[in-house]
Amino acid sequence: MASGLIHKATYEADHPFDVSLRESFQLLEPQLRPPFPLTIPTQPEYSNLNRAILYGILCEPHLAEVHIKHLHGIVIDGYSFFTSLLTRLVNELYTKLIENVKVQLFGITSIMIRVSAIGIDNLLVALLRQTRGGDYSKTNLWLCSELVTLLSTKWDCLLEEEPLVLSSAMYVFLRLLADHCRVSLNSNLEILKQKEIKFCIRVFREEFHLCLKIGRDLIRLLQDLVHVPEFQEIWKDLLLQPGNFKTLGFTDISQLYKSRTSTRYFSLRLTPEMETHLRFLLTHVKFGSQTRYQIWFANKFLNVPENETVVIDIVRFICCAHHPCNKIILSNVIPRWAVIGWLLKCCSKNHVQANVKLALFYDWLFFQEEVDNIMNIEPAILLMINSVPKYIDMTQNLLEFLFLLVDHYDIERKDLIVRGVLSALDVLERKGVVQSFDALTSCDMLSPLLKERLVKFLSSKNAGVVCKRVILPTTPERTHTALRTASCEM
Template identity: 25%
Template sequence: LGPHEQRDEMEEKLQKLENGFALVVSRIGNLQEREAHDQLLQVVADQKMYDVVIGGLLYGVLLDPVNASKYYKAMTLLSNGSWFCALCTMNMVLIEMYPRMHAEPRDQIFFFFRESIKVNVPKIDNVLINLIRNANDGGDLKESCKLLTGVVSLMNEHHAWLSGLKPKASLIPVALLTFSRFIYELTMASQYETLCSQMINLCQWWLKERFADCAQLGRDLVLLLMHLSKLPQFTAIWRQLLYAPNKLSSDFNGIEELMARPCPYNLLTHHISVTFMRKMEFILKYLPTAQEKHIEWIRLKHLSGADSGSLRAAWIRSAIYMPCNETTQCSAEARAILLATITAQSTSGVEQQWCKLNLLWDWLCYDPSVGGHIWLEPGYNALRHLLHMQPLLANSLLDFLVRMSAELHPPLRARITTSVANALKAISDFNIGSPSTIIDHHMVQKSVREAFRETFKIPARSAVVPSPTAPVPSGENKQTPSAGDGPSQSGSGESLSKLPKALQPETTSVELSEEMDGSDEKIGALLAAIKEEFRDGIESLSAASSADNEARCELTNRLISSLFDNYELLDSEQVELIAECFLTIFRKQLFSRKPLPDDFIPSLEIFDQIFSDPLYVIFRSFCMLSDEDAVRQPMLSLISEMRERCPSVSYLLLFFIFSGRGDQSETDTSAYRDLCRELGKPLMQQLVADLRVCHMDDYMLFGHLVPITFEKFAADAMGSVELMKLLVSCLDGNQVLNLISGYIHENITLFRKDSFPAMLTASLSWEPMAQVIFWQLVHGESVPIDWAVQAIPRLQYAKHPEAVSNIYIMLSRFDREPNMNLLRALLSRSSVDMFTADCLKILIREPESASRVAELLASLMERAIHAGDLTPQSLVGKQKRPNQRSVCLELLFAHLDQFRQSCLSKESNIAEQFLSRRELQSAFDAARKSDKVSTLRIRFSELFAVMEILCDDGAQNPRTSRRRAGKKPIDLSDDESKTKKKRQKPIVLDSDSD
């Protein structure tokens, strides 16, 4: 470690090695080899000291090259054929310490491996894997190539050992993954031609002689070879793979066998370094929202190097196969956001295409007989996020699937097309989500949607309404509302006809019965563990899947009543089982909801029809319970358990409450607040998460919920930066209009003064289009410039064009006299851009405002001269109030000098009239006479010269400098100034006599 490098969790481990080395040196000193070995054998006679001594010897091998052979011989003697302790210690060094080691101990690591291979240390190949893994860190390419050069030399020197590795050893596929990535990156780099050639030779040998080992990679071996397909050295491999697979291995049946086989996760983890992997796990575990700054942290550290293109794709493969469950505590949503963001960060077109292929490769290869549906979920969730983060990229991904199915390898076109179709079916069958959520999303282009449906034989979504004149086949007496069409269902055929066409169900009773076959089996398996008091109710409700909503609501009511009557039996296990039953019974409503139609207009009649669905009986029963009711907590646990398994539960509960169906007061939100507490999430964090999922599932419902959110949760919503970021990223034009209309009607307020500066500052890092929407809302609510004053010093002219231009608009509409607080904020900024000069020009358009600005500027100049605040350095330690920014004379002159250069000699002569004002001329006269300002006078000599010329012009034409009225008192406080009095125009009434 470096002498100034901070020691953290490695300190204790490193200290143990140092202590072990100190013990070894103290015992063997300058003794002969035999005597030294005897001394060490005496020490390790105490079994507790064995690990210490072995660690000390390894430390000596790495830190003392001169005596490394002596230490290694001693280690061989003490190990006595059992190298477990030594290999574990070396693994710890490679995983924990290698990234921060100096060059010399890194070189000694290769000495350790050479000696270990010579004496045939068992399982040394598994340790070598961790050394190779360090090349996949995205750091300095030279260091990575130096490491790979050492590894390649090691393998070439010990070819016999490499050939004798046991079958299906992990070293060969891991080395093949890493070497192939660097071969692709280094092919065009002449300085690494030798290294590249050696890696190619090794990869060719492995593929021809150890193909069974390479085949462990499964479909990722095909992906790897595609990356190298342009190299002539791999042409023969491709020919054999496609046309003569038996030449590679006698029991190998061809490329389709590889494509059907997923890659084991333990191999893909070595695609990136341990440091990189741990940072990714940290984000997935502890930062479920995957904030932008942490993703940027990953990018800057690991994905900005010379090999970032191929490493980004390697990271995508590793992230897809990383398990996200209760054991790993990884968030699937965070992984989806990370995948979407990293894919969108691809720089070149070729790199982005490669990242797309890595993201969706499991879709193109999916075989239901082999399984692996869990690896379809990351791509599906990433697509959902991209539809509102980067809709163009999401469309290109869908188009990419269509094109790849035809162009990847034409002879396999039918197989690949079937794989994608089976993947879409598995996404629905295994409750990952609904493909229609993506395909029918409003951001998907019509041409892409039609091509996708045609290629993968997905029927177009259309409402199937029973016709009164059509013949009814036997077995289909009448059409039954589908459980998958969400809250847009009714209780009977009579009420169905009253629903708008887009709200009518689209699934026939035959389709529904087929869908429910698997559900009945699952319910049957769950019933065995459910207590008898609840069993009959669940069984009856499950069996009534083909009944109308009125009958199902009645059965749901009975089941809820039995839960109420026997609530003391609802332990955590029963709650989980019953929640799973409800999710299975109401699967279609929850997992495959049909979005609200584009012409949705809220009304009591529509709500009555929507909430006649039996799912809402659960919500209604829960909302009607008082806080003191003993049944409330078990019901809360039940709904919470459903929400953990299905994210749509909570936003549908919110929809139910917002529609005035929660209780008699029609304003109670305690049910949702209690659910947030039960889930262990703050109100706004959960609300943002629910609205985000709602937007992906049903953007019309999202637009309906947003205004009511600001109405019902006003105190929390107005100050939430994350909520505002979600809104401006997701709202469409009509929804923005509805929000502004809600403000006009005094129903909602989006912003408040205390939180607006923080919100404005946060918006500077948002996407440009999101900032445009944000400022639309700001102007729609007529937010005054005073609220933005605290954020003005943080604005950068070139970096924040959206914010700067909208500050100009706010100033143009400013209907108050400027105050000292605003002037300080403008003048305390750096003078590197034109922002302050532009703002001054806007403020002096009106004569009264120009007069006030001149007075405030003169006052600031006089105060700075008197206090000696000449430069920024002179202000250090003088600021008394945290919200009051001090202004030094140097910055003030710099801004006025920019104003002079950019605004003088214009047709309006506004700038000349402003600089000629008596207050400013008096202040500059004081600056001329002050000895303190001599240095600044020389630096800004042109500004002083212009002011003197304008002073002379004003003396010759006294009318230009005459004050309109008596001098106003100067207010140096930071309070808001009074509204300017505007000249009132005479009112002219129309007359009939005209």
């Protein structure tokens, strides 16, 4: 019996999960037609029956209603096992699923939300992870559209049962919008953009407390949408009238800056397949032998110019979500900073390079030792120091960009940013990530002005000095300009 679930080339081996679903269906097919047996199944029988019913729902759309009624009749675990099967299907097989199966998948997901199935949050997160940035293919845009429609339709149910799913979706759609808003003259994409904008604005206006769950990376994503009219009002309220969000305790955007973003959000922008290959590269590939693995990874995931924006998400993931153990750090496995250096060189567009650098340095700007993880800021300093002298341009560009951020990222809160960067530098030296900054301050290949700025900055760290706050007229336009300058200049 050929698979009714996936597209499979003749040379490809059968996928074990596909085989298990198909075999359960073949074994129990006579029991999937009314009248259904009245006997109570054992645990193994129950698991097999769930697999068979799932296969039937996905591959027999004309009988889907019968299969769903059967599922409702036999379920004894709050749909936990059935939902786990759906989640595994998405994680392992989504890209290979037949188009009609994908349609059925969304139908049964909607029903699982309605019945408050245990594990529905994991299923929805799995679907969100399958959306790909910089991918304007029909299949990817269809997935984005189906997801935002589903989440909007099931808003009330999710808000009551799984509110963090809405927070995760907010993160995903803000990130996707940054790509989608760069493309015009595509009617299908215009419709999708409006759906995504409407969803995000609704979260901002009705459930701002869920936005706060995201932490500082909410601002990093939002700044790419400052040119979108619908988000300009959000910016004005964030900067001038935070009380408009009607959220107890929120009084200033600096509260978001000081809130570290949970690692679960960074995983949302990598597909499971991409994460698997990236973690393999960072845990098994020896430094010096990585070229062929990097070429394969680039051909697989960065194969067209539009895909470059994914590098932003990969760098943020490496800094904040992949923290190798000491055994790996002390081994000859390729270090994180080297992979990030390679990824930076993969970017040909200036705005992508700038956003990758921002992703690399973002936690530096608001670093607090008692809140933040030193592993988040380690790759940037090691990349700068280890690029001397062979790749001095890399060191020069990164250091220039860091000072550009200090001076212009948020002029109104420059004192907070200076404190963050000084704290990051202090911790990196005090904890032994670097023995000293002499490799930078004594480097004759760096521009004299840049070295002078660095020496002065480090001396203020040693003296415990924080710059005085410069009071400037507060306007959204001023802050928007500063944010754009910091993220777009090279």
